Amino acid sequence: MADNFFAPHALYVCADRVSPSNIDPDDLSYSDKRYTCIAWGDPDASVDAHDVGGNMTNVLVVDDSDDIRLALRTILEEVGHDVHELSDGIEVLPWLQSNSPDMILLDVAMPLKDGFQTLSELIADSRYAHIPVIKVTAKGRTQDLERARSLQARDYISKPWEDGEVELRTGWILEAATLRRAS
Numbered sequence: 001m002a003d004n005f006f007a008p009h010a011l012y013v014c015a016d017r018v019s020p021s022n023i024d025p026d027d028l029s030y031s032d033k034r035y036t037c038i039a040w041g042d043p044d045a046s047v048d049a050h051d052v053g054g055n056m057t058n059v060l061v062v063d064d065s066d067d068i069r070l071a072l073r074t075i076l077e078e079v080g081h082d083v084h085e086l087s088d089g090i091e092v093l094p095w096l097q098s099n100s101p102d103m104i105l106l107d108v109a110m111p112l113k114d115g116f117q118t119l120s121e122l123i124a125d126s127r128y129a130h131i132p133v134i135k136v137t138a139k140g141r142t143q144d145l146e147r148a149r150s151l152q153a154r155d156y157i158s159k160p161w162e163d164g165e166v167e168l169r170t171g172w173i174l175e176a177a178t179l180r181r182a183s
Contacts, residue, residue: 063107089118108137119151
């Protein structure tokens with residue numbers, strides 16, 4: 001890939017900052033190690049679940065808190081996603097043997113198997129490594145963000161999240177996955 005290339009409508013992460021694609025290409029090159037592209041798409045466009053791949057999208061929410069699962073289910077169903085819930089990371093791999101989510105929202109701190117362990121297992125298994133994962137956590141520390149990135153998490157949502165944040169971040173990730181499959 002050529003230097004000084006930043007994709008239009010992309011979302012770039014630099015350590016603990018998120019930047020839209022209006023990064024001045026004269027200031028940085030694509031190969032600049034400080035920035036990693038994590039999502040593509042029009043940041044102002046809303047993504048309807050039926051528009052992604054032509055079908056309703058299936059989202060797996062994994063969190064040990066009933067309240068958080070309910071809140072995420074409500075938000076995601078309002079924009080048209082089909083939501084499945086699990087309460088611990090230990091349930092994820094067995095569930096995936098008979099289900100195919102389009103995306104996983106994965107909590108970090110869970111009692112039996114934490115989200116980092118679960119994500120490590122997902123990326124190590126070629127059957128599941130392609131599934132985009134968004135980490136959802138109350139632990140908004142930089143070291144947790146870095147660890148999530150190193151494990152190929154596509155995004156990171158801190159609890160409590162801002163109004164509209166879950167819809168926006170999941171929309172970007174699902175749109176990016178659709179564009180990758182199409183290319």
